[in-house]
Amino acid sequence: MNQIKQICKCNICGNVVELLHAGAGQLVCCGQPMEIMPEKEFDEGTEKHLPVIERSGNIVKATAGKVIHPMDEDHFIEWIELTIGSISYRKFLKPGQLPEIKIETSDLGEVIARTYCNIHGVWSNNKVSEVSNGKINFNQFEKVDIRLAKVIEASCLEGSDKLIKLTVELNGETRQILAGIGKFYKPEELIGKRIAIVANLEPRMLLGQESQGMVLAAHDEQSLSVLIVDKEISSGVRIS
Numbered sequence: 332m333n334q335i336k337q338i339c340k341c342n343i344c345g346n347v348v349e350l351l352h353a354g355a356g357q358l359v360c361c362g363q364p365m366e367i368m369p370e371k372e373f374d375e376g377t378e379k380h381l382p383v384i385e386r387s388g389n390i391v392k393a394t395a396g397k398v399i400h401p402m403d404e405d406h407f408i409e410w411i412e413l414t415i416g417s418i419s420y421r422k423f424l425k426p427g428q429l430p431e432i433k434i435e436t437s438d439l440g441e442v443i444a445r446t447y448c449n450i451h452g453v454w455s456n457n458k459v460s461e462v463s464n465g466k467i468n469f470n471q472f473e474k475v476d477i478r479l480a481k482v483i484e485a486s487c488l489e490g491s492d493k494l495i496k497l498t499v500e501l502n503g504e505t506r507q508i509l510a511g512i513g514k515f516y517k518p519e520e521l522i523g524k525r526i527a528i529v530a531n532l533e534p535r536m537l538l539g540q541e542s543q544g545m546v547l548a549a550h551d552e553q554s555l556s557v558l559i560v561d562k563e564i565s566s567g568v569r570i571s
């Protein structure tokens with residue numbers, strides 16, 4: 332059965348075609364049915380064909396093989412392709428060139444890479460490794476939900492000289508947050524203050540108590556200051 336994007340080869344003249352729309356008929360070249368080339372997903376032997384995909388921020392890169400495939404006159408990667416979401420990018424290569432394709436995109440859709448070796452056929456991979464360059468893109472930043480919360484109760488957490496237990500209010504919702512600020516604040520100093528918290532952090536247990544968020548603070552070796560908003564802004568609003 333034909334499938335869109337399948338690669339077919341004529342074993343007589345060497346024509347290679349890609350199917351852009353899957354019909355019912357069989358592709359024929361030189362009077363014979365064309366061979367459908369399987370997309371291999373595992374490397375065999377010593378040569379490396381399986382594309383390696385890395386994403387670093389908005390850059391998606393694919394290379395032919397963990398160990399770069401030879402690019403000799405008689406044996407080389409003819410093309411390397413990246414499909415990101417619904418857009419395909421294909422780079423045609425010559426012997427001696429680096430079998431690599433690099434695309435800048437903000438599309439977070441599925442990524443598939445394919446390589447075509449003139450001797451060994453087609454390989455395909457969809458596993459993406461995230462490579463951090465210390466930067467995040469806007470979509471990643473948007474996932475951190477920083478909100479304004481009003482402190483309505485504060486007390487020292489029993490058994491700790493460092494943790495203060497805060498009850499904060501966000502637009503009518505109350506939650507408990509444990510903050511490691513006890514050496515720099517007395518609990519009563521915080522009551523009534525409008526502070527910045529990370530609201531979508533997974534809850535975690537500290538000394539048997541649940542903390543449902545994180546208080547944002549600036550600190551150096553000598554001091555610590557909780558981020559406090561100095562105007563009457565409604566609690567629960569997003570900080571961006």
Ligand SMILES: [Fe+2]
Pocket residue numbers: 378380400406407448449450451
């Ligand atoms: Fe090869």
